[in-house]
Amino acid sequence: MTKNLFTLFVSYFIFLGAALSSEKSNVLIFFVDDMGWSDTQVNGSTFYESPAQLRLAKEGMAFSQAYAQPLCSPSRAALLSGMYPGARLNLSRAITGGSADTPKLPETNKSNKKMVWPGSRNHLPAEVHTIAEALKDEGFQTWHLGKWHLRAHKSTKNGPQEHGFDKWIGVGGSGPGSYFSPYRVPELEDGEKGEYLGERMSREACELLEKRDQSKPFFMYYACFNVHGPYMGKDSLVKYYEEKLKKMPEENKQTNPVMAAMLHSMDNELEVILNKLDELKLTDNTLVVFASDNGGVHWEMGKKKGHKYKMPVTSNYPLRGGKCSWFEGGVRIPMTIRWPGNVPANQKSNTPVHLIDLYPTILSAVKAKPKTEQILDGLDLAPLFQNESLQERPLFCHFPRNLTTEKGMSGASFIRLGDYKLIRMYGGNADRSDKYILYNVKNDIGEADDISAQFPEKTAELKKKLNSWLKETGTLIPKPNPAYKLPRK
């Protein structure tokens, strides 16, 4: 009898152990659109209010040097594929009607153009094994909500359903038609007139969580519509920030009440979802990632489009540039990971990391492996969660387009290694050869001083590394336009 009881006892623990070890963490990625690194209290904003992000940072690890691509589509491709999309997939720009099925480098350009720029892909190729597919293979239920922006303009192919998602609610392109119903978002039913998009999407997320199949873990990719244009905030919030602005000290550089209202609403969406995880007792077993897809919009929102204020959308200060640029203001993003019991609480990591790291990090978190031959450009961030250092590696960006957000700057590729960032600006010299610029982003976060002449060895070392990477990936590289004619004087 005693022996039988003992056997029963042991079997129970073996069973329990097996059940626990086979229980995989859920994964939730809350991915904001166009939110700058400085657009949060976590990184020091005093005008914008972000209590849910502060909570997440307090309960997890906030990254002070996380990188994305400079635009929506390539960042979404980086996140879902785990690869550098500009170099590996020639998907380097936001998908528009002008993007191509198979991008090429044209032979020539118009005679008034100095350079020939490569095309950019208009979809996430079907052969990419996305993180959603990888998690589906591991038995996850997989949901996409919100903005997709990874299929050709007006196409219904290459949507979430072809990239591993079981369910999708909204498959948005660049931005919603409106933040108040009717929304004009593909595959999202309109709500009652005037319903607010952020509230609707977070409610949909909560319903998915409530109605989930409890026998399976879930992967929720919440691709938030906020805070991309059109710039529309809830009236009560806009009024609140208009009043708050009057009391802000002189040195405050973020002055747009509409953006403040949109960021506030986005933080509410996060709060609603985090509260639902609490209520359903899912918090302890869910890895939550909060991140943005590119820097803040630092140019003016004109009044002509119905925007309330003629002023910059946000300020990325102390960073230079913003969305659509390779300066830190365009590519450095807020990012936090919370995973109770696995990621230490209330930690800040200054290690440079990238959206491409999320794929291997999530795979390792759910004890899965990539496919043989699968290219993953990032690293598993697990050592950082153990307070160990991550192996030093270069981070890259390939952004070959004619850039217009800052005068005198053109499309470029860059490498970030240690404290240094070397940029190869295509056609950046007077003779249309490529110009190399070096910044120490630790000492000079605003990228004001090109130190390439002072540090020729560092410049040469990084130049070599950057150019071998570009060669290795076989990507399309801009070239001087053979048809270019100097304008007549």
Ligand SMILES: [Ca+2]
């Ligand atoms: Ca974006």
